[in-house]
Amino acid sequence: MVIKANNSNLTQLSPLELRHLIRKGDYTNQTSGLCAGYTQANLVILPKALAYDFLLFTQRNPRPCPVLEVSDVGSRKLVDFARDVDLANDFPKYRIYRNGKLASETTSIEDIWSNDLVSFIIGCSFSFESELLAAGIDVRNISEHVNVPMFNTNIKLKSAGVFHGNMVVSMRPIRDELVPTAVQVTANMPKVHGAPIQIGHPEEIGIRDLNHPDYGDTVTVKDGETPVFWPCGVTPQNVIMQTKPPLVITHAPGHMLVTDVINSTLKY
Amino acid sequence: MVIKANNSNLTQLSPLELRHLIRKGDYTNQTSGLCAGYTQANLVILPKALAYDFLLFTQRNPRPCPVLEVSDVGSRKLVDFARDVDLANDFPKYRIYRNGKLASETTSIEDIWSNDLVSFIIGCSFSFESELLAAGIDVRNISEHVNVPMFNTNIKLKSAGVFHGNMVVSMRPIRDELVPTAVQVTANMPKVHGAPIQIGHPEEIGIRDLNHPDYGDTVTVKDGETPVFWPCGVTPQNVIMQTKPPLVITHAPGHMLVTDVINSTLKY
Structure with missing residues (x-):
């Protein structure tokens, strides 16, 4: 039997240990307060066809859209913010939007992953x-x-x-x-x-x-x-939805990626 | 007869006045020392097909590739760094590279402009x-x-x-x-x-x-x-040339865009 973890016994986990737990499906709650001091991040996944416009939008509007890292096309990995990471499983909960409307919430997007998806990892307050x-x-x-x-x-x-x-x-x-x-x-x-x-x-x-x-x-x-x-x-989510793209995947609110990067390194 | 301007009688010009002079072809020299206090910028123009990869390259390597502004596809205008600007004429000299090799230097790229070009305006030391x-x-x-x-x-x-x-x-x-x-x-x-x-x-x-x-x-x-x-x-120029793209246009060294933005606003 899998013991589902809860926040109270998770505070000692490293980001990697937490991501492994999430990846296995053993933690599906919000991440607020977990892995104190480590950067948590928002997610926007778009088809490659929209990636240039969106990357340019974030370049032009860095205050509301501070991009921390962009995946390679089709890749579920990161380089800078987390080493051992699976972007299709390491968020506790995802939201799948089709034509600008919420279609479903899920704890894994492995089954709908495709090689033309680009993941934007975005800084969070x-x-x-x-x-x-x-x-x-x-x-x-x-x-x-x-x-x-x-x-x-x-x-x-x-x-x-x-x-x-x-x-x-x-x-x-x-x-x-x-x-x-x-x-x-x-x-x-x-x-x-x-x-x-x-x-x-x-x-x-x-x-x-x-x-x-x-x-x-x-x-x-x-x-x-x-x-x-x-x-x-x-x-950024708000702006994307207005264009009603065929597919957008985001994290569910509060269900963030916990990265390996400590907050203080985000300072100047 | 057009009197060609030289640096010594240009120091009082505003960036806009200087760009107008350059646009008319009346100034084709280096811009070092002109319009003291105003930001001067590098140029890289690429076909849209390469723009996503290059924008992502600059996002991943902001220290050597600090993008100040990216034009809309096919546009010769800017919004943030200069209001009245013609990117095809407002640099005193351009370099045109074909398949990674310098093909020509010119004071205007109006005749080879096409609607699939994207201009990257890049910060300069x-x-x-x-x-x-x-x-x-x-x-x-x-x-x-x-x-x-x-x-x-x-x-x-x-x-x-x-x-x-x-x-x-x-x-x-x-x-x-x-x-x-x-x-x-x-x-x-x-x-x-x-x-x-x-x-x-x-x-x-x-x-x-x-x-x-x-x-x-x-x-x-x-x-x-x-x-x-x-x-x-x-x-960035070095990295682009290694891929030998069919067409790249840059400023000629030292022949920069003089923008309307003062240097001190680039500070935190």
């Missing part, structure tokens, strides 16, 4: 949240145990080929006197979205009501706190 | 040299009025599709006590190659004789100076 905590800043979505609130904005991105759209941002309330620190800490990590894109004026980027995020959950904004907005990794 | 000077560091190739010495190395780059090869580096001798400053100044400008890749040990990267550069000129290395090596923009 988990990396800078751990640095904010280390700087003594409360990260409200963590302390309230919910998903970070995310909002559509009026910030137009640079288009590339078939891809175009607006930026999605995440919001974290920061104590007024700590806002400069929050800027400094995150600006130092451009590969995981970098500095905020807006501080304290949601209406200027088209956000009407902080209590009604477009994605994720609501968090408390206390007196003496400023809402701070960062470019968000939901942006 | 001119930008960080002006910052080194501002930090009180003698840049020997400037003070000796020669081209910077460049060397092939044993530093293997990450391959991408058809593109693979080793890094080319440039060398600047730096007074021993100023080496940390030189590292700090250039590390702050990753879009123009960033920090040195090697300090003081040329043999470790496969360089045998500092007096025999593979490209450019020899410069004096004085007592009390350390040879410092930076990733060099000759790298």
Whole structure:
């Protein structure tokens, strides 16, 4: 009998040990909090026919789309961010979109893998949240145990080929006197979205009501706190879906790749 | 009669005025020293069929290949680095390579332009040299009025599709006590190659004789100076030529695009 692992007895695993467990199908939960200090990453898999336009889109919009690594065409391996990796099995959960609509969720995409697929491994705010905590800043979505609130904005991105759209941002309330620190800490990590894109004026980027995020959950904004907005990794998925491509595969929200790279190496 | 301009009466021109002069064919010289403070850029033009592999190569090797902007397919315009620009006429001189061999030099590529060409605008060490000077560091190739010495190395780059090869580096001798400053100044400008890749040990990267550069000129290395090596923009051209593509167009050495972007905005 396979004992399904849970988060509480996994905290001591190395990224490689965790990936092996996930690969075997023995761990299918979210990865938040696992392998502390190691970079976790988002996934977008596209057919090669769309890969140039998407790579160019990320080059033109690195703040919301910080690409950490791109696989070779058809390859399920990485070189830089994880050595022993199987991109078709090492995320705990995948989402398969066909013609822009969610078709299914699965713990392995081995059966639908084909040699024309390209995997984009994209930086994630988990990396800078751990640095904010280390700087003594409360990260409200963590302390309230919910998903970070995310909002559509009026910030137009640079288009590339078939891809175009607006930026999605995440919001974290920061104590007024700590806002400069929050800027400094995150600006130092451009590969995981970098500095905020807006501080304290949601209406200027088209956000009407902080209590009604477009994605994720609501968090408390206390007196003496400023809402701070960062470019968000939901942006690339959002932009891709608008083009309704025949096939896109992503990680399921929160079900990330745990890489071998420690967060601090993503700093300048 | 058209009066051909020369460098001495051009120093007051804005980048746009200079590009207009170049576009009309009234200036065909090197751009070094013109429009002080503005970013100058390298050019690589490839057919779309090679653009994905090359864009991926630059994504995997940003130190020697810092892409500033990529044009849309077939477009002779830019969006970020210059507003009123004609990529087929705004470099003072171009080199046309066919099957990996230099076929001709020309001041306009309008007549061979085709709708499947993609232009890569690539950062150049001119930008960080002006910052080194501002930090009180003698840049020997400037003070000796020669081209910077460049060397092939044993530093293997990450391959991408058809593109693979080793890094080319440039060398600047730096007074021993100023080496940390030189590292700090250039590390702050990753879009123009960033920090040195090697300090003081040329043999470790496969360089045998500092007096025999593979490209450019020899410069004096004085007592009390350390040879410092930076990733060099000759790298992408070198790597492309090895694949002997049917058509590649580059700028002629030193004949750069003068952009509307000031160098200091390339800093973090």
